[in-house]
Amino acid sequence: MWYFYSPIVVFGEDALDHLETIEGKKCFIVTDPGIKSLGLLDILTEKLAGSGKAWEVFADVEPDPREETVYVAAEQCKMYNPDLIIGIGGGSSLDTAKAVWVLYEHPEFTSVDEIHPFQNLNTGKKAQLIAIPTTSGTGAETTWAVVITRTQEGRDLKLEQGNKGVIPTFALVDPVFTRGMPPGLTAGTGFDALAHSVECLISTWQNVFSDALAIEAIRLILEYLPEAVHHGDNMKARELLHDAASMGGLAFGNAQVTLGHAMAHALGAVFHIPHGTAVGLCLPYAMEYCIRDPESSSSTKKVSLAAKSVGVAHWSDEDTKAADKLVEKVKWLQKETGLPPSLQALGISQEDLDENMDHLITLCMESASTVMTPRSIGVAEFRKLFEYMYSGRNVDF
Numbered sequence: 001m002w003y004f005y006s007p008i009v010v011f012g013e014d015a016l017d018h019l020e021t022i023e024g025k026k027c028f029i030v031t032d033p034g035i036k037s038l039g040l041l042d043i044l045t046e047k048l049a050g051s052g053k054a055w056e057v058f059a060d061v062e063p064d065p066r067e068e069t070v071y072v073a074a075e076q077c078k079m080y081n082p083d084l085i086i087g088i089g090g091g092s093s094l095d096t097a098k099a100v101w102v103l104y105e106h107p108e109f110t111s112v113d114e115i116h117p118f119q120n121l122n123t124g125k126k127a128q129l130i131a132i133p134t135t136s137g138t139g140a141e142t143t144w145a146v147v148i149t150r151t152q153e154g155r156d157l158k159l160e161q162g163n164k165g166v167i168p169t170f171a172l173v174d175p176v177f178t179r180g181m182p183p184g185l186t187a188g189t190g191f192d193a194l195a196h197s198v199e200c201l202i203s204t205w206q207n208v209f210s211d212a213l214a215i216e217a218i219r220l221i222l223e224y225l226p227e228a229v230h231h232g233d234n235m236k237a238r239e240l241l242h243d244a245a246s247m248g249g250l251a252f253g254n255a256q257v258t259l260g261h262a263m264a265h266a267l268g269a270v271f272h273i274p275h276g277t278a279v280g281l282c283l284p285y286a287m288e289y290c291i292r293d294p295e296s297s298s299s300t301k302k303v304s305l306a307a308k309s310v311g312v313a314h315w316s317d318e319d320t321k322a323a324d325k326l327v328e329k330v331k332w333l334q335k336e337t338g339l340p341p342s343l344q345a346l347g348i349s350q351e352d353l354d355e356n357m358d359h360l361i362t363l364c365m366e367s368a369s370t371v372m373t374p375r376s377i378g379v380a381e382f383r384k385l386f387e388y389m390y391s392g393r394n395v396d397f
């Protein structure tokens with residue numbers, strides 16, 4: 001028996017109009033200063049005004065949102081007493097909105113620690129949560145994950161909380177918000193969506209519902225990401241990429257990410273590399289490592305199926321050849337969209353890598369995404385992968 005969790009997804013041009021049909025009069029909006037200054041918040045509030053809804057805004061979400069920020073927003077939310085909570089922005093704003101929703105619905109909770117898979121959450125009693133993504137990448141509008149940063153003993157710790165009760169009631173996936181995204185952000189977030197889709201295909205939690213969404217998301221991203229990067233005003237490309245990111249979110253939200261995200265989270269924590277850049281860098285190495293598994297051909301078969309389904313390989317190709325073709329296509333896409341193919345290209349020195357290697361490996365070994373990885377991996381393999389990643393060498397072990 002398996003479950004597939006999803007919000008009600010409203011997508012495509014004018015998806016925002018759906019707000020008019022959602023019951024509720026008082027909206028508490030959670031967002032970041034950039035969304036406000038770019039005028040994206042105005043697009044939302046104009047629509048709310050036209051629907052006769054009132055609103056109050058919390059616009060202080062920072063990148064990698066901090067636990068304290070969640071508590072301040074939750075207090076403001078409780079004072080306002082809304083019947084709708086709207087998260088608008090990238091993953092940080094959406095994750096903060098999810099956490100605020102839980103603390104609003106459960107005033108007895110004093111900490112985000114209460115958001116965990118075994119908690120019996122009763123969200124939706126006081127307010128519905130509407131998630132509106134403004135980038136095409138994280139898929140946070142569809143998932144049950146909440147990533148919050150806590151400072152503990154002088155070090156920043158990323159709390160990866162999750163519960164199906166934080167899945168938004170609605171995901172409004174309207175491409176209007178992505179029109180002005182700069183090329184670098186478009187590429188990085190697009191690669192995040194690609195990594196979600198590829199990594200969950202080979203996860204130990206893979207399932208047929210996720211597979212279908214992941215493969216179509218991969219096809220859309222390969223086809224439309226270069227266009228969205230080079231011609232950002234192509235709204236067809238923007239719309240289909242936005243859809244693909246939510247599809248990737250649904251796919252990995254129900255099947256989990258694997259090795260690439262484990263290594264990318266470690267690189268992000270140590271070298272402060274943006275998430276999209278880090279997962280984009282790690283993806284081909286993670287794919288190569290999994291499809292070279294000497295003990296099982298399951299990843300090779302799955303990546304081959306994706307390669308053939310999206311038209312990168314011929315149906316007559318051997319699985320190993322077809323899987324390699326998808327890896328090559330991903331490497332091509334890195335170049336085409338200007339993402340660094342190696343740690344060296346990212347400006348990290350060999351000394352920096354050597355100095356931080358043990359810490360990187362520890363973080364990888366502690367990652368839940370490593371547990372979901374289909375090929376067994378330990379300290380020696382992680383070390384080798386980071387070394388190969390440094391110089392951009394093809395994984396041959």
Ligand SMILES: [Fe+2]
Pocket residue numbers: 138192196261275279
């Ligand atoms: Fe991601």
